[in-house]
Amino acid sequence: MAIADDRQRLMPTAEDRSTGQPLAYPEAVLITHPSNPELQGEVDDKYQYSCANKDNKVHGWINLDSKTNNSVGFWMITPSNEFRSGGPIRQGLTSHVGPVTLNILHTTHYAGKEVTMRLHEGEPFKKVYGPVFAYLNSVSGVHGSEQVLWSDAVLQLSEEVNRWPYDFPKSEDFVPANKRGRVEGRLLVQDRHIKGGKFVYGHNAYIGLALPGDVGSWERQSKGYQFWSRADKVGNFTIENIVPGDYNLYAWIPGIFGDYKYSTIITITPGCIIQLGSLIYNPPRNGPTVWEIGIPDRSAAEFHVPNPYPNLINRLYIGKPLHNFRQYGLWNRYNELYPNEDLTYNVDVNDYSRDWFYAQVPRKIGNNTFQPTAWEIKFHLPFVMRGSYTLRLALASATRSKLVIRFNNPLDRPPHFSTGSIGQDNAVARHGIHGLYWPYSVEVRSNVLVEGVNTIYLRQPKVTSPFQAIMYDYIRLERPEA
Incomplete structure (x- = not known):
């Protein structure tokens, strides 16, 4: 199976999955009796092969006859994303065990009900999906034929992009x-x-x-x-x-x-x-930056993504730091890194690439029991200026969760800010590093801050599932203008 230059591998079979061990999320299976011994002990999950719309242009399969070295490739080529929903970074499925090749035209994956297509009674709706291009190629007796066929499919993609919009559709609804x-x-x-x-x-x-x-x-x-x-x-x-x-x-x-x-x-x-x-x-701005955490890029990729469990790996992503988040079970690493107390981040000392866990997940305290987590941000103010500070907060993902924020008192009621219940993107369980983007600008009255050390409490109280999580994109505190 091939999805990108750095995402190609020999895949398990459907039978390998059926004889494997189901894991915590239904689509994930530990391969225990593979037809190919090299796949023993690997995790297979179709979501490990998801792709953003902007990159989801060509993917497919190569069948290699080991006796003759003859190879055949089957490819799904999408020359335009104009008919896909959710913009360039919306993620969707590509190819996975079966062998299965998909072209996802509309999906709620990594988004949930926020993007559900709702049509009211009597509401007219018309949209042209596609055309898309199914491409077959072959090569005989060539060593390294997998790369030859993949490279040829990528070249064919370029040709199809240059031909878009196609001139052959006869439908009056397809605009030439x-x-x-x-x-x-x-x-x-x-x-x-x-x-x-x-x-x-x-x-x-x-x-x-x-x-x-x-x-x-x-x-x-x-x-x-x-x-x-x-x-x-x-x-x-x-x-x-x-x-x-x-x-x-x-x-x-x-x-x-x-x-x-x-x-x-x-x-x-x-x-x-x-x-x-x-x-x-003119981006949102009320005053100079006091401190910031992360990079405002709609992703949690810059934060600490832990190493995978050795017995729950997909070898495709070993040694590929940009894809670390695609490994199974990373959410369970939080308990190991913070066994007794939740994450505390000091803006003057810590480095978000090492010290900010990629997702705020519930703490596991039993087989099916979880408790809320409350992260802390500590920062020092030599003096407090009159007026209002502003907390810029961007979430990269939310799954049936809620973020409650308090300043300097973890028990304040009501809290200083709450998002309310948000999100159904399941990005943690589906091996994503983001779902939908949730930006917030929170006014912070100066009377809740103190000279010296201040603490922001970030609490996620919804914990009926290990996947009720938040991923942060970026946090910035602005002070009032002098």
Whole structure:
């Protein structure tokens, strides 16, 4: 099976799974009696092979005849993501044991009910899904044929992308290239506390058109088309092959907190070229940064992802740090790292890449018994300024959980802030490093802070399952302006 340059492996069979040991999450199985002895003791789970929309372009299978060295490849190629829901970083299944090859057009995986497509009685709905391209290739008697066939499939993907939109569909609902539009522009960022308020480029920004909605609503949309591109190093972007209609332009920039939305509806007409010029994003900001934890990139990947259990591994990901989070059972490592007390993070001493666990999970105290966890952030203020501080908090994932925040008193009632019950993305159980994005801006009155050491308590009280968890993306404390 091959999903990417660094995600290719000889897979277990369906029979290997059926004779294996089921694990805590139903889709995960420990292979105990494999037909191939090399797979003994490995974990197989279809979610270990999930992929973001932006990368889910080609995947499939290679069948190698060991006697003749003849090989055949079967590939699923998706030349456009315009019909998929949830934007470029929404995750979905690809290929897995069976052998199974999927093309997921709409999914609630890594999102839950937030993206469920709801159609009311009498509501008209029309959308073209695809076409997608099934590609077969073969090679005879070639050593290393797996890589030859994979490389050929990647080349074929490039050809299909260049052919998009296809010219063969006869449906009047499939819009050909000459009746689509294009949008061009440049995204700049202005934050008075970044480079003195000078404009900086929207470097590598994700910029897209989706149905009109609130800021950030594109991530939870499922009915309309979406058209995304990446800005270059100076913020220039081009979005091509846009189906006519009314859209909002949305954007987010790795390294910058929050979401951008262009204030004016963009109407695409056949053959149009819309030049927006320079767009300015003023990200949320009330004052200078006191401290920050993490990177605002909608992922928990920069935090501490523990080593896998030696008896619960998928060897595909051994020695690949960018994929460590895909190993099974990592959530159980929290109890081992923090056996007696929950995580405490000192912003002046600790390093989030080592000292901030990738997910705030419940503490296991019995076979099926769990208790809430309360993490602490400690920071020193030499003095407290009058006015309001601001806590910028972005969650990368939430699963049937709730985050309750208190300052300097873990028993304060009511708490200073609560998200309420949020999320159904199951990112922890499904070996993801993020689900949906949840940004919050919390006003912090100066009278709850003290000169000297302060403590923020982050409590997750919902604990009927080991997977009721929160992943953090980024936390920043801002002080009032001087």
